Amino acid sequence: MDVNDVTAYAEKLTPRGAIRADVNIGALIRQHGNSFYKVRLIDISETGFRIINPVTLLIGTKVYLKIPGLESLEAEVRWFKTPEYGCEFEKPLYPPVFEHIVKYISEQTAGV
Numbered sequence: 001m002d003v004n005d006v007t008a009y010a011e012k013l014t015p016r017g018a019i020r021a022d023v024n025i026g027a028l029i030r031q032h033g034n035s036f037y038k039v040r041l042i043d044i045s046e047t048g049f050r051i052i053n054p055v056t057l058l059i060g061t062k063v064y065l066k067i068p069g070l071e072s073l074e075a076e077v078r079w080f081k082t083p084e085y086g087c088e089f090e091k092p093l094y095p096p097v098f099e100h101i102v103k104y105i106s107e108q109t110a111g112v
Helices: 003-013 095-110
Strands: 021-031 037-044 048-052 062-066 073-081 084-089
Touching: 021 095, 037 095, 048 073
Parallel strands: none
Antiparallel strands: 021 037, 021 062, 037 048, 048 084, 062 073, 073 084
16 A cells, blocks of 8 residues: 555545634644754644645654644644645644634734
8 A cells, every 4th residue: 555545545534524724824843852843834623734844754643733922732643645744633622722823823924
C-alpha cells in the first residue's frame, strides 16, 4: 500500500463533521522534545487542523501547534499527503475557544 492509499484510507476513517475555518496563517509546530519550526496553518476546526509542513511527520506523531499570541495545542498527525498534514487535537476545542481562535487569526491577518 503506497502513501496515497494510506492517506485516502485515513481520511475515510476520520469524521469531518466539524466546521472548518480557512485561516492561512504562519504558525509553529514541534514534536515532543524538539524545537518549534515554521509551518503554514491552512485550516482549523474544533477537532483538528491542516498545515503545510516542510518536515516529514509520520502518522501517529504527537505534535504541538503554536499560533502566535496563543498557547500551544497538543495534537496527533492523522494523515498526510506531502507537504500537507492533517492533525487531530488531543482534546477537541470548546466551541467558544474555537471561535476565539478563528476571530483572533482573522484580526491578525486583517491587521486589526
